[in-house]
Amino acid sequence: MTALADATLEQVDALAALTEMLVEVERTISSLQAARDGILAVGSRLALDVAAQAEHPDHGDMSARTVAAEFATALRVSDRTVQRRMADAAWVVEHFPLVWEAQGAGRISAAHARVVCEAGEHLPDAASRAAYAAQIIPFAEIESPARVGRMARRVAERFQARSIDERHLDAREKRSVWVKDVGDGMTQLGLLGPSALVHGVFERLTQMAEAVQEHESPEREYPEREFTEHESPELPAPEPDERTLAQRRADLALDLLLTGAPAGHDRGEGLLAAIRGTVSITVPVTTLVGEDSTPAELNGRTPVDPTTARRIAGAAVGWDRILTHPITGAVLAVDRYRPGPELKRHLRARDQRCRFPTCGYASVDCDIDHHHEAALGGATEESNLGHLCRRHHVLKHHSPWAVEPLGGGVYAWTSPTGKVYVDRPPPQNTVTFTEDPAILAPF
Template identity: 80%
Template sequence: MTALADATLEQTDALAALTEMLVEVERTISSLQAARDGILAVGSRLALEVAEQAEHPDQGEMSARTVAAEFAAALRVSDRTVQRRMADAAWVVERFPMVWEARGAGRISAAHARVVCEAGEHLDDAASRDAYATQMIVFAETESPARVGRMARRVAERFQARSIEERHLVAREKRAVWVKDVGDGMTQLGVLGPSALVHGALDRLTQMAEAMQEPASQEPESEEPDRRTIAQLRADLALDLLLTGTPVGHDGSEGSLAAIRGTVSITVPVMTLIAGDATPAELNGRTPIDPMTARRFAGAASGWDRILTHPITGAVLAVDRYRPGSDLRRHLRARDQRCRFPTCGYPSTDCDIDHHRDAVLGGSTVESNLGHLCRRHHVLKHHSPWAVEPRGGGLYAWTSPTGRIYIDRPPPQNTVTFTEDPEVAPF
């Protein structure tokens, strides 16, 4: 069965019309939400002006409560909620006016605006915030919030007054473990720690959980198969490890689970690695980490991939390794970083490598015909009228059932590029 393959021309046209209507409705909603934030921000500013002209000792707190109560009563909602929204709206409108304006114009959604503002939260200089916002708004117009968030964290680093190493040393002091009771005999356990260690711990739990789901790991004398999900297995294994030091409650007689080690993928520019450059490294294509941690991991690794990039565009040229291995697979993982379906942010480590033109139909196993797809979009490609066409340089054009074309570009590498104009900061 191929989804929508049997749809009539009228049904396909109806889907296209619905898509157009949905896009316009979302733009309208975004504009109205931005207008609401503008009104809330003005209300917040009004409260502060009243407090300043009367020299209120509480610096506007009671005035803000009063305005919030006025709004809340008219809207029939909690005044605490309204006051919090007023503060949030004022923060966005005053610190990131360009993001607010782009949202008001329907160019980006509320989710896009939120991730851009959150990533630039610590930028104190107004000019830096505006330069950062200018770059991110353009990027956000063609990408999903998940992808924008990852890029925003990378771009924001370029405008930070303090290096990531300085900030990481301060942030490390906040590492902690906490619990939160949620009822029904359940409690949440939270951990705040260095990104590389936390991601490594999660990867080890995931590998253990997946190993337990493999048929070979099932006990032959077991009458009932283990039906736990990956999330449930991770939770059970985490508690097992914390309470016993090893997964004794889940491991087999050979200790195969205990032998599993967590892995992370760190991309670090070569000048940062060997010359002490301050450009941050990047963990799993998701979040920047300090160069000192990256150098420590690189020094301890038994082998690592070298990603050769173009000095101007930053495009991947080749991937090799000191120790022989699957060069093409590593090249694709370095190039794609995540699922190549438009808007999907699923990491490449959890994706399938797909032949865009099926191998059984003559598609060759080369870089230009291969790309990472998460299982959801891999199935969609093969069982629906969605089609993908490679256009060179890792760029793919996806055609929807209604004939719309969506371009998906490989994410920019965390690398150093050169330009004749020092004021231009490419992604």
Template identity: 55%
Template structure:
């Protein structure tokens, strides 16, 4: 029996209206996204025009950063994200205007536009881009973005004037590795590189995982030993971690083993009570505060206890028992106390919307030392290199108030206040009950 055979005429009419309304809403959304791209591209052009007036030697890079920071602070979005959006929007609006217009008219979606632009990104001749766009827009009008991807690549290949070898040589310059935080104390490590190398890496990991799996099965037969129940996926992940954390890059290392001597570093903050008692649940049903990696990622108690047992030293962060505010920092073997104090207080870059960990940031004077600024925690803060440069080479200004509160003034005069993040600690109510700092 058909699934909707019992539907009434009025129900089918309501469904038809709903589908039509959703189609109209999607077209409107695509139009609004195209309008946003136009404004972002315009912001990029304005930044370039401003920089060209002053003949800036950095090619407008710092001006674009400043403009992106202005937009991001208002939208509560990272200026890196805004700058990337500005770049993507400029690429769409300037190089593929017909695609942008088609999206603005609601004929194709933003997802279709991304597929078209990505596939034709290497078309340098303007006439080729115009012909390519006209052909692929027709396909986009009747295909989903996923199915359009293969079609767009095939169409783009017809207009390519360079060989795959030439394009691959250029694409290799963009190889990189990145990390993406996940949930439950997990993260992803990604790599963009030569397909032959990446597939070769995966194949070797697979061969090693299968060989280890077979050896474990043989070793467990006829014995009382515990069988290794890890899956091939789990073995691949564990082998990759082992190779990266303990292996030596023989093809790149120096004669004295400089790279081999480098060890991985992470920064973990853990409430003392959690370290002593592990993860516990209070009478109110709330879990005790977990340890955190770089002030953002929760970590399980097993990992924390492992780090605690192997760490050469710990920074102690003393906090107020009721407010949770940081009071001071010391160490059993003190060194660079002021830097540790700032890392513990700031936890991340102190520019609004930026979340780069403090240990990866510069420590900078709010009032320059040359202008009489004191080298103290009242006049220092952690800034990532990007926002450190923005502070010194753009109209952005910062003033530090009591408690490490920073007041940023943007080029247009807007005020953005950034407070030190809450400490990962336990606080106590007056009645003596434990409350998590949420």
């Protein structure tokens, strides 16, 4: 079955028209949401102005409550909710006016605005926030919020007044564990800690959960004795483990924390206890040797302080070396000090995530797809391969969506209605050089 393969031209045209309508409606919604934030921000400012002119000792808290109550009763919602929205809206409008304006113009959505502001919330002054916003907004106009969030964190690092080493030392003081009751006999356990360690924990839990699924029924052992012709050593088949991956992760985490080892899940050989957490660190060589302070990146998602990156690199048994162009930052080659599947590593380093437009699934969770099928003569080479998550892999093979390599890791996807979406590999976390800083590309 190929989805929409039997659709008539009228039905395809109707889909195209619906898509255009949906885009326009979303732009209008984004604009109206920005307008609402503007009204809430003005309400917050009004409350502060009233408090300031009367020199209220509570610095405007009661005035803000009063304005929030006015808004809330008119809207028939909680005044606590409205007051929180007022504070959030005022923060965005005052700290990131360019982002608010872009949303108001319908160029980005509220989700895009949120991830951009969250990534830049620690920037120290208005000038750095404005420069950061000016660079990331054009990227947000063409990519999904998940992809924008990762790029925004990288771009925001360029405008930090303090090095990530200094900020990480301060941030480590906030590490903690907490619980939150959510009802129905369930409670959340939260953990805030260094990114490299937390991601390593999550990766180890994932590997254990997958191992439990693969070995859900340990081999049964029986006492050494003879069986009569009417007896059989076979026992009834065990019930299949129907837990999801997330459920197995949660059960294993509790098992580990309560017993110190996954005793409730492990086999006699101790296979789960032998599993170790792994993380992927991308670090420019200039940072690695201490000549630069460009942050490393953890799993292509979040910045990591150079000290932690150097420590991990020093303990690694092997490295993937990604060679990039010194001007453009494009991947030139990937090799390793130890032999291995170089092509897979090259693709993983190039793609970093699913290559379907807007998808943010990490490459380690994706399939490697032949864009031109191998069975039909497609070559097994870099120009014909790319990572697709299972959802979009299936979509490519069972719908009229088509992909065409354009070279350099760039792919053009054509939708059933004929629209073309170009997906480019994400920029590498690397250092580039130019003689004229004025011509340096923002990404």
